[in-house]
Amino acid sequence: MRILVLLLALGVSLVACSQPLPQTPSPRPTVDFDAPRVIYYLAPPDNVRGLLNDAAALANGWTQATSWSQLRSDALTKHPEGIVVDATQLEAMSDDDRKWLRAQFDDGVVVASVAANFDQLARAINTPTLLHENEQPLRDPTQLYIVVYEYLSGTPEDIARSARQYPDASKTRTPGIVTGKTQGGSGRSQGSLDNPQEFQVLFWQLNMTIDSVRQQRAEFNARGEFEPLYEITTDKLETFVSYSIVNGVTYFDVFGPNGIGSAHIVRTRGEMPKQITLRFFLKGLESLKFSYDNTQIQVSVSSSGDHAVIESMHQGTSTEEIPLNSTSEFWMPTEIVSQNKTIPLQDGYFQVELPRAFFESGAREFEIEWIDFYR
Known part of the structure; x- marks a missing residue:
């Protein structure tokens, strides 16, 4: 690692x-x-x-x-x-x-x-x-x-x-x-x-x-x-994650040449920011798992049609996936930022905001796992 x-x-x-x-x-x-x-x-x-x-x-x-x-x-x-x-x-x-x-x-x-x-x-x-x-x-x-x-x-x-x-x-x-x-x-x-x-x-x-x-x-x-503000651990040498702070928003930019990877991010000092946005520079985002404490949220962006976003979550040892909608405190606002939003993306990125529930939990670390396309 x-x-x-x-x-x-x-x-x-x-x-x-x-x-x-x-x-x-x-x-x-x-x-x-x-x-x-x-x-x-x-x-x-x-x-x-x-x-x-x-x-x-x-x-x-x-x-x-x-x-x-x-x-x-x-x-x-x-x-x-x-x-x-x-x-x-x-x-x-x-x-x-x-x-x-x-x-x-x-x-x-x-x-x-x-x-x-x-x-x-x-x-x-x-x-x-x-x-x-x-x-x-x-x-x-x-x-x-x-x-x-x-x-x-x-x-x-x-x-x-x-x-x-x-x-x-x-x-x-x-x-x-x-x-x-x-x-x-x-x-x-x-x-x-x-x-x-x-x-x-x-x-x-x-x-x-x-x-x-x-x-x-x-x-x-x-x-x-x-x-350091953050300690970032990635699963592969070729995977890299960087962060920047713009107008009070912390952005984590994710690059994974083979389309599959994970990262563990820990805030090492100071207060957690009030807004964190993930930007995935991938050709697709068919699976994103966001985990903190005992909560895991699953995000999927369809690679066809209107590129619908489907989200669900589970907590603790439960295996039951609870569907989410945009009114939920666990919802992660997701959009494609690109001149041409056709998947596979030729430019731009997938932008995903961390949910309200994460900031309310007081958590200081989280893990992300992503897959561009299911093989």
């Missing part, structure tokens, strides 16, 4: 031998959550990789650079939060460029490669390997994107203490290391530039990870230490 903390739920953990633990993402006087994310796209002009082109990059707010010197110059005035690099630019890197990119990576900047293989990206961030033992890449690298991130939060003394106490962490980038006031996380994910859904996930992964680092900086600046 996999324990990920805060928003860090992008994918499988890094394998990075003989590298020092990263330094704390640089504290900054204030963190503006409403400011546009600063993502640089380093690629030749008019570059096309699958669905990624200059227009798509611009539409998602990326700033384009065509050389390492331009990127490093621009970064002096506008500090990067994410850097996306085309394979041609990875091959053109100097040793100085590699040191600079590694420094950004250690500072909490999300790094992504486009049309490059794992070895190319590993060399670029001065890491021996990004692959697990015996892992064999299955994708065509010319249509592959890879996203990697890591950070460790704490005082320099706490970070040094963590490195001494958990020496293996510097080799495996183990997520969720907690040593007193120190908290860390790392991850790796990949997708196809040709697949519309996986292509959209690229932008979500970058944005959500950047938001997580922003939140970490804000909390660290406020208290000088890091305490």
